[in-house]
Amino acid sequence: MTPDLDRIDVFDPDVYARGDPARNGLPYGRYAWLREHDPCVRLPCAIPGHEPSAWVVSRFDDVSAVLRDPDRFVSGHGVTMRASHTTVAGDGGKPAMITMDGAAHSRNRRLVNRGFTPAVIRSFETHFRTIAAGVIDRAVALGSFDFVGEIASQLPMHAISDLLGVPEADRPQLARWTNAVSSPTDPDYALPGEDIGDVLGHIWDYGLELAELRRKNPGTDVMSTIVDAADQEALTSDELMGFVFTLAAAGNETTRNSASHALLALFHHPEQMQWLRERADRIPDSAIEEMLRWSTPVVYMRRTAITDVELHDRHIAAGDVVAAFCASANFDPDEFADPQDLRLDRSPNRHVTFAVGPHVCLGAHVARLELRVLFEELIRRTGTLRATGSVEYARDSYLRGVKRLGVQV
Numbered sequence: 001m002t003p004d005l006d007r008i009d010v011f012d013p014d015v016y017a018r019g020d021p022a023r024n025g026l027p028y029g030r031y032a033w034l035r036e037h038d039p040c041v042r043l044p045c046a047i048p049g050h051e052p053s054a055w056v057v058s059r060f061d062d063v064s065a066v067l068r069d070p071d072r073f074v075s076g077h078g079v080t081m082r083a084s085h086t087t088v089a090g091d092g093g094k095p096a097m098i099t100m101d102g103a104a105h106s107r108n109r110r111l112v113n114r115g116f117t118p119a120v121i122r123s124f125e126t127h128f129r130t131i132a133a134g135v136i137d138r139a140v141a142l143g144s145f146d147f148v149g150e151i152a153s154q155l156p157m158h159a160i161s162d163l164l165g166v167p168e169a170d171r172p173q174l175a176r177w178t179n180a181v182s183s184p185t186d187p188d189y190a191l192p193g194e195d196i197g198d199v200l201g202h203i204w205d206y207g208l209e210l211a212e213l214r215r216k217n218p219g220t221d222v223m224s225t226i227v228d229a230a231d232q233e234a235l236t237s238d239e240l241m242g243f244v245f246t247l248a249a250a251g252n253e254t255t256r257n258s259a260s261h262a263l264l265a266l267f268h269h270p271e272q273m274q275w276l277r278e279r280a281d282r283i284p285d286s287a288i289e290e291m292l293r294w295s296t297p298v299v300y301m302r303r304t305a306i307t308d309v310e311l312h313d314r315h316i317a318a319g320d321v322v323a324a325f326c327a328s329a330n331f332d333p334d335e336f337a338d339p340q341d342l343r344l345d346r347s348p349n350r351h352v353t354f355a356v357g358p359h360v361c362l363g364a365h366v367a368r369l370e371l372r373v374l375f376e377e378l379i380r381r382t383g384t385l386r387a388t389g390s391v392e393y394a395r396d397s398y399l400r401g402v403k404r405l406g407v408q409v
């Protein structure tokens with residue numbers, strides 16, 4: 001056994017920044033040690049401005065059980081280890097469904113859900129394809145480029161912007177703001193002279209501007225649905241601002257990171273790349289699900305116990321913070337056969353990349369569609385694609401990301 005396996009700090013952003021790309025950047029050994037020896041353990045978190053410790057839950061069954069149990073483990077105190085939350089009103093944030101519980105959560109989710117029906121999402125496909133084709137062709141013309149900057153960040157940014165009705169010229173700015181707020185531990189995403197409070201203020205104000213634009217010019221997009229709900233007084237203007245922020249943040253980095261981790265994985269598994277190339281006319285759903293499992297962009301989901309709970313002989317007290325490690329659950333051999341093998345035809349594949357339970361990702365089908373369109377268009381539009389060797393991970397233990405991935409066509 002590597003001596004460090006009982007010590008590696010799973011909350012340390014540097015553990016993810018320095019991850020080994022050949023091992024998917026994740027501390028697999030540490031997670032395996034936890035699942036086997038200490039499946040529910042209170043561990044410290046040394047990041048300034050974060051909770052000092054949490055019960056780390058690492059097995060697939062336990063992670064799923066915690067996320068499916070909102071009566072004992074709530075979201076209202078935040079879903080990250082940060083000590084104050086941008087979507088919790090008591091912390092000075094604007095309320096959003098991701099950190100709501102019970103009736104308030106159901107009400108918000110029901111309202112917003114109308115903009116995410118399968119029919120609405122199907123209607124995006126042609127448009128997503130046009131966006132993907134444009135950005136891929138531009139990147140390919142360069143011959144050698146950064147996949148994250150040129151391609152993976154572009155489709156999610158445009159997709160979310162379309163949902164929200166963000167004009168073309170404002171999109172890069174919105175992406176810079178959401179990066180700065182979502183990955184505060186990564187200095188590359190910080191904005192000079194602005195702290196998180198300033199940046200949040202910009203996003204909230206911008207949410208109101210967008211609402212005004214849609215009010216004047218309503219459409220069938222998600223933002224029009226939200227504005228309509230706000231105008232019927234079913235949603236407060238604070239909730240409206242919180243919603244724009246959540247959607248911009250939730251839909252941007254996660255999808256970008258999934259695509260980048262997935263391409264990196266394909267470089268390390270050339271036989272799987274070949275398998276995909278042979279099926280690029282219509283990439284099978286199993287391949288998208290395996291890319292999602294493999295990438296697990298959200299490392300853990302935080303919950304707060306509101307009652308005493310016994311788990312694996314440990315006593316979680318009411319008020320304690322619990323971190324359900326999706327990145328460990330998705331590689332638990334008790335759920336996935338040979339979990340460290342990338343198998344694009346894996347079935348079944350009950351990954352928890354989008355979480356499970358009442359907060360399961362609202363944009364899951366949008367993200368799936370984006371990934372399918374992106375990889376179908378990428379494969380169709382490129383002959384051989386190879387890594388140039390430059391890979392850089394984000395310094396973040398909540399949203400694990402790829403910042404740069406050099407490729408050559």
Ligand code: HEM
Nearest residue numbers: 079097098250251254255258298354355359361362363367
């Ligand atoms: C690969 C891409 C994505 C991943 C990995 C991802 C992951 C997640 C996870 C893990 C949650 C659950 C949070 C919790 O349990 O506390 C979540 C919730 C959410 N996601 Fe995503 N997401 C992705 C893409 C998207 C997209 C594209 C959108 C919007 C179009 C979106 C919108 C949301 C919203 C609104 C919620 C809150 C749902 C609720 O609290 O009921 N996500 N996402």
